[in-house]
Amino acid sequence: LRSVFLGCGSYLPEKQITNQQLTEFVDTSDEWIVQRTGIKNRYVAAEGEFTSHLAVKAAQAALESAGVDAQDIDMIVLATSTPDNTFPATAVAVQNALGINHGFAFDVQAVCSGFVYAVTTADAYLRGGLAKRALVIGAETFSRILDWEDRTTCVLFGDGAGAVVMEAQEGEPSLDQSGVLTCHLRSDGRHKDKLYVDGGPSTTQTTGYLRMQGREVFKHAVGMVTDVIEDAFDATGTTADDLDWFVPHQANQRIIDASAKKLGIAPEKVVKTVAEHGNTSAASIPLALDSIVKAGKVKKGDLMMLEAMGGGFTWGSVLLKW
Numbered sequence: 647l648r649s650v651f652l653g654c655g656s657y658l659p660e661k662q663i664t665n666q667q668l669t670e671f672v673d674t675s676d677e678w679i680v681q682r683t684g685i686k687n688r689y690v691a692a693e694g695e696f697t698s699h700l701a702v703k704a705a706q707a708a709l710e711s712a713g714v715d716a717q718d719i720d721m722i723v724l725a726t727s728t729p730d731n732t733f734p735a736t737a738v739a740v741q742n743a744l745g746i747n748h749g750f751a752f753d754v755q756a757v758c759s760g761f762v763y764a765v766t767t768a769d770a771y772l773r774g775g776l777a778k779r780a781l782v783i784g785a786e787t788f789s790r791i792l793d794w795e796d797r798t799t800c801v802l803f804g805d806g807a808g809a810v811v812m813e814a815q816e817g818e819p820s821l822d823q824s825g826v827l828t829c830h831l832r833s834d835g836r837h838k839d840k841l842y843v844d845g846g847p848s849t850t851q852t853t854g855y856l857r858m859q860g861r862e863v864f865k866h867a868v869g870m871v872t873d874v875i876e877d878a879f880d881a882t883g884t885t886a887d888d889l890d891w892f893v894p895h896q897a898n899q900r901i902i903d904a905s906a907k908k909l910g911i912a913p914e915k916v917v918k919t920v921a922e923h924g925n926t927s928a929a930s931i932p933l934a935l936d937s938i939v940k941a942g943k944v945k946k947g948d949l950m951m952l953e954a955m956g957g958g959f960t961w962g963s964v965l966l967k968w
């Protein structure tokens with residue numbers, strides 16, 4: 647068996663905050679933010695709008711684009727670091743909202759690498775025969791864990807959700823047909839204090855706020871992502887020239903550009919939504935993917951590299967044929 651992407655969808659909350667609007671409550675400037683990160687705008691969930699609400703809207707769009715009925719889904723895997731509640735899993739709230747009460751649903755937590763981890767998980771389950779059709783979602787409300795008085799972090803993130811539908815199909819993964827070709831995950835907990843939330847159920851019994859050593863993250867990001875991408879090329883005998891699309895996690899324009907340059911990926915193949923969305927953590931890759939699919943740019947059979955790095959540190963890549 648192999649797993650095939652059938653369609654994708656995404657959702658962004660209505661409210662937007664531009665860099666200019668941020669300057670009204672933190673000491674920053676549009677120029678500083680654009681120059682260091684490429685970010686110009688981010689979306690923020692409304693009061694009472696939860697991660698599961700964004701996830702459901704993205705999931706519905708993905709089901710529609712895939713031409714799949716919700717009742718034909720037997721696995722939901724949702725990547726988030728901002729769940730509705732500590733438990734149950736936000737995936738279960740999504741399952742319920744979609745009217746599904748068969749199969750199984752659970753969350754995956756790998757911060758910004760969450761979507762790559764979730765796709766890898768679904769791919770293994772589908773190829774292993776544990777499920778037939780999976781809804782894989784990245785959904786976040788990082789606005790809720792930002793310290794809005796800390797200019798070094800609050801300017802970087804936004805809220806949103808994206809989803810894909812994956813299906814188990816006959817035949818092994820191969821460059822001759824659609825499907826996931828190879829997945830590579832890594833983590834290294836020695837870096838766990840470089841990007842973290844200073845609260846939690848077992849430590850402080852509070853939700854806490856995101857804390858980050860920005861320079862440290864930046865220093866490791868390019869090397870880590872390029873390593874797992876090279877692993878994917880090596881595993882499949884492909885090269886940067888074979889790629890049609892590079893869909894990186896959208897943290898920062900400079901990390902994306904430096905990674906693409908190091909790998910020799912042509913700029914026109916690099917998907918960038920960071921300017922408009924900010925860093926939406928686990929939602930950024932499916933949001934970026936949906937932007938090119940919706941624009942009609944992706945053809946069946948296109949070769950795509952998904953890639954992310956984030957808190958933990960965690961990092962990983964997924965190479966697939968659309």
Ligand code: ACO
Pocket residue numbers: 673674675678679682683758797798799801802841858859860861862863864867895896897898925955956957
């Ligand atoms: N506006 C204006 N000035 C600011 C701001 C701001 N929003 N934030 C920090 N500064 C100031 C600092 O106080 C500092 O001033 P000082 O020199 O007087 O002390 C100065 O700008 C430089 O600060 P640095 O932190 O050294 O700036 P740097 O060039 O490293 O850029 C940034 C910071 C953009 C966070 C960078 O380190 C980065 O991109 N890191 C990667 C982090 C990231 O993307 N994390 C996302 C999560 S992980 C992931 O998704 C990959």
